[in-house]
Amino acid sequence: MTAPAPQPRIILDEAATPPARLDFGWEKAVAAVAPPRGGWSGAALVAAGIAVLALGLAALDAGNFVAAQFARAAWLGWLTLVVALAGFGLIGAAIWREASGYVALSRVDRARAAAARGDAAALAAELQRWQSRLPPGRPRIEGLADMPPDAARALVEARLLAPLAEEAAGLGRAAAMQAFAVTAVSPSPGLDAVIFAWRGVRLVRQVAMLHGLRPGLAGTVALLRRIATDAAMVAATDIAVDAMVRAVLSSRLAEHVAGEAAAGAVAARRMILLARAADEACRILPRAVSR
Amino acid sequence: MDPLALLRGLLDTTEDAARALVGRERIRLAVTGLSRAGKTVFLTSLVANLLAAGRGARTLPALSEAAGGRIRRVFIEPAGTETVPRFDPEAHLAALAADPPRWPERTEDFSTLSIAIDVERRTSLGGLLPERRVTLDLIDYPGEWLLDLPLLRQDFATWSAATLARLRAWPAAATTEFLAFLDALPAGAPAEDALAKRGHTLYRDMLRACRDTHGLRFLQPGRFLNPGPRGDAPLLWFFPLPAGARGGLADLCARRYAAYLDDQRATFLDPFFSRFHRQVVLVDVLGALHAGEAAFRDTAEALAAVAEVISGASWLERLLGAAPGRVAFAATKADHVPTRARDALAALLDHIALGARGRAEASGAVTTCHAVAAIRCTEDAVATLEGQALAAVRGLLLNGGQGATIYPGEVPMKPPEPAFWDAGFFRMPDFQPPRLDPAGGSGVPHLGLDALLAWLIGDAL
Numbered sequence: 001m002t003a004p005a006p007q008p009r010i011i012l013d014e015a016a017t018p019p020a021r022l023d024f025g026w027e028k029a030v031a032a033v034a035p036p037r038g039g040w041s042g043a044a045l046v047a048a049g050i051a052v053l054a055l056g057l058a059a060l061d062a063g064n065f066v067a068a069q070f071a072r073a074a075w076l077g078w079l080t081l082v083v084a085l086a087g088f089g090l091i092g093a094a095i096w097r098e099a100s101g102y103v104a105l106s107r108v109d110r111a112r113a114a115a116a117r118g119d120a121a122a123l124a125a126e127l128q129r130w131q132s133r134l135p136p137g138r139p140r141i142e143g144l145a146d147m148p149p150d151a152a153r154a155l156v157e158a159r160l161l162a163p164l165a166e167e168a169a170g171l172g173r174a175a176a177m178q179a180f181a182v183t184a185v186s187p188s189p190g191l192d193a194v195i196f197a198w199r200g201v202r203l204v205r206q207v208a209m210l211h212g213l214r215p216g217l218a219g220t221v222a223l224l225r226r227i228a229t230d231a232a233m234v235a236a237t238d239i240a241v242d243a244m245v246r247a248v249l250s251s252r253l254a255e256h257v258a259g260e261a262a263a264g265a266v267a268a269r270r271m272i273l274l275a276r277a278a279d280e281a282c283r284i285l286p287r288a289v290s291r
Numbered sequence: 292m293d294p295l296a297l298l299r300g301l302l303d304t305t306e307d308a309a310r311a312l313v314g315r316e317r318i319r320l321a322v323t324g325l326s327r328a329g330k331t332v333f334l335t336s337l338v339a340n341l342l343a344a345g346r347g348a349r350t351l352p353a354l355s356e357a358a359g360g361r362i363r364r365v366f367i368e369p370a371g372t373e374t375v376p377r378f379d380p381e382a383h384l385a386a387l388a389a390d391p392p393r394w395p396e397r398t399e400d401f402s403t404l405s406i407a408i409d410v411e412r413r414t415s416l417g418g419l420l421p422e423r424r425v426t427l428d429l430i431d432y433p434g435e436w437l438l439d440l441p442l443l444r445q446d447f448a449t450w451s452a453a454t455l456a457r458l459r460a461w462p463a464a465a466t467t468e469f470l471a472f473l474d475a476l477p478a479g480a481p482a483e484d485a486l487a488k489r490g491h492t493l494y495r496d497m498l499r500a501c502r503d504t505h506g507l508r509f510l511q512p513g514r515f516l517n518p519g520p521r522g523d524a525p526l527l528w529f530f531p532l533p534a535g536a537r538g539g540l541a542d543l544c545a546r547r548y549a550a551y552l553d554d555q556r557a558t559f560l561d562p563f564f565s566r567f568h569r570q571v572v573l574v575d576v577l578g579a580l581h582a583g584e585a586a587f588r589d590t591a592e593a594l595a596a597v598a599e600v601i602s603g604a605s606w607l608e609r610l611l612g613a614a615p616g617r618v619a620f621a622a623t624k625a626d627h628v629p630t631r632a633r634d635a636l637a638a639l640l641d642h643i644a645l646g647a648r649g650r651a652e653a654s655g656a657v658t659t660c661h662a663v664a665a666i667r668c669t670e671d672a673v674a675t676l677e678g679q680a681l682a683a684v685r686g687l688l689l690n691g692g693q694g695a696t697i698y699p700g701e702v703p704m705k706p707p708e709p710a711f712w713d714a715g716f717f718r719m720p721d722f723q724p725p726r727l728d729p730a731g732g733s734g735v736p737h738l739g740l741d742a743l744l745a746w747l748i749g750d751a752l
Contacts, residue, residue: 006676008581008700008717018692021392022670022725027733032347116346 101219111284120149130284133212165279168207172275175203176268183267196267200274207278226281314423324573325508326434329623331395334431336665336735338380341365343734350734351741357749361411368405378404378431388729400520401432410752430563436513439555440600447545451531465500469493482539487528494530506582509593526551569747570615576622576640581717591643598647618651618658619747620644625738626664627719628699629671629682637662638704664738668722674698689721
């Protein structure tokens with residue numbers, strides 16, 4: 001026969017000093033897992049190899065040529081050296097500009113990550129760096145580091161980001177007018193697409209510059225990729241309105257009435273959406289989620 | 292169902308359908324539970340862990356899995372122009388993380404909060420559309436008020452008869468004074484306020500003693516125990532009378548009873564309990580088990596009575612979506628028993644809530660039972676008692692912070708045999724919460740909250 005289970009009981013520790021509060025190491029246990037970094041793709045490695053070969057061999061060839069010129073005459077050597085340095089210097093400046101434009105985008109990610117994990121110090125530092133890069137004439141906020149994170153975010157949103165969003169919308173409207181006009185008068189649909197793409201890329205770069213980003217070619221490509229993924233964040237109402245405009249203006253009846261202007265209106269609407277999506281992708285803090 | 296309620300139901304159903312169409316669903320989650328079941332702590336933990344999950348922390352792994360890892364963002368919806376107080380998870384969390392820590396005070400008023408969860412769409416073309424936003428409407432309220440729900444279906448005479456029959460079985464130490472007053476009251480007592488107030492005070496004190504000393508829960512009306520922000524009012528000055536009572540006092544009590552119900556219906560029950568989509572019923576099973584046989588039975592009866600009203604929707608209400616589709620029963624404070632006893636806790640709840648589950652299922656809801664700890668305060672330990680090594684828990688006591696190993700006793704998987712109750716009353720001490728981040732950046736340690744939420748709302752994400 002088994003003994004009955006003992007009654008419930010409290011057994012107090014005999015230690016004189018109370019122990020520290022229980023710690024389950026919860027923060028570490030639930031810490032977000034960083035997505036695996038992709039590393040370099042095969043295509044990127046090939047492209048980088050071609051670039052190194054092209055630039056490296058060109059530099060070696062130029063060096064040989066400069067040495068040969070020095071062998072002919074000193075003044076000829078110096079002149080060739082200056083020409084070679086100027087040429088490579090310009091190429092280097094272009095590469096630097098591309099790289100810094102590309103890196104600027106990752107700063108936006110860093111600031112957003114700091115905001116998401118509530119790291120007040122890192123966020124204040126990122127915001128400070130970001131506003132120092134804004135185009136001249138923009139207001140700057142002093143003492144961001146001393147404010148509570150929520151207040152800093154709200155102030156940056158109201159004083160800096162909201163006006164930027166309005167200007168981006170203004171750029172979108174201007175681009176929309178042009179897209180509308182060009183689409184209405186252009187002779188072929190193929191040309192429409194080319195003009196629309198060119199104007200769209202220009203619009204994206206204009207909006208990026210508003211936000212203190214100066215994207216080069218690589219930066220623009222990266223930005224366009226972001227916009228493609230961030231487009232879903234553009235307000236649902238806009239998507240709904242877009243779908244409605246498209247539905248109404250693309251109908252056969254409307255085509256008869258409005259003719260080519262219908263397609264132009266759709267293109268114009270897309271420009272306005274594109275401006276909003278670009279603003280979304282470039283802003284240092286994600287748009288206040290309530291909107 | 293009155294025509295106005297029908298119209299409101301129709302409008303709400305239309306709104307739900309429209310919201311689902313544009314990917315902006317709103318789920319009203321009723322967190323119900325008797326007093327001291329841990330509703331406030333449950334809501335605080337739920338909000339903190341959901342917010343942390345929205346930031347990418349793996350605080351609710353089962354829910355994330357149920358949602359296919361598509362939760363992108365979680366945030367508290369900004370306040371509008373509501374007149375209802377706002378549930379304040381930050382303040383509760385800060386109090387729990389403070390040194391010395393404090394558990395939330397007894398809830399005195401209701402408060403609400405809406406929490407939005409942005410999820411990526413399931414379809415392959417979902418990336419082209421905006422994310423879906425599922426909003427959870429939460430409400431916190433004094434648990435005592437929940438037991439006013441069954442009153443809505445009873446008139447004064449029925450309620451009096453049922454209450455007096457029940458209180459004859461309550462501990463005599465608590466009921467003697469009130470019963471003596473009732474016996475001394477003449478059948479045709481006049482409508483004297485002094486008498487009404489005296490009866491009310493004795494009845495209220497009896498309810499308090501039953502709740503605080505004897506662990507009983509089926510105590511009505513709720514505002515007698517927790518008057519809320521408006522405090523004591525003449526509306527509350529009534530008490531149950533025997534069937535033979537006639538005359539002014541009986542009429543006065545009946546009038547006040549009806550007025551009380553009207554008031555509770557207008558201010559609390561209709562706005563918050565007339566319509567919701569999911570429901571979680573929190574039950575302090577261990578507390579009831581330790582409080583003795585009477586408290587254990589009383590808890591089961593209270594649950595069944597509440598479930599009858601909440602889940603017992605008519606076919607029309609079900610058609611209009613006014614009845615919850617999923618009802619989860621949760622045994623709270625599961626960290627007060629060692630890991631191996633938690634399944635037994637859930638199984639015991641299954642038995643206690645049998646009546647309540649039956650009613651919920653009869654009205655078309657799916658039900659389940661879980662054991663959860665909204666905030667885990669203990670770790671498993673071994674206690675050696677009478678030469679036996681027994682699974683126990685270890686935590687720090689709230690008062691003084693002294694370490695203690697607690698053997699909570701055997702947790703039976705079904706209602707225990709009569710011999711089990713010989714053990715007498717055991718009061719589980721309050722534990723200190725573990726070390727917490729006051730800002731709630733990583734949520735709070737819990738047990739089983741993710742599995743509960745995954746079952747409750749996982750399909751809606």
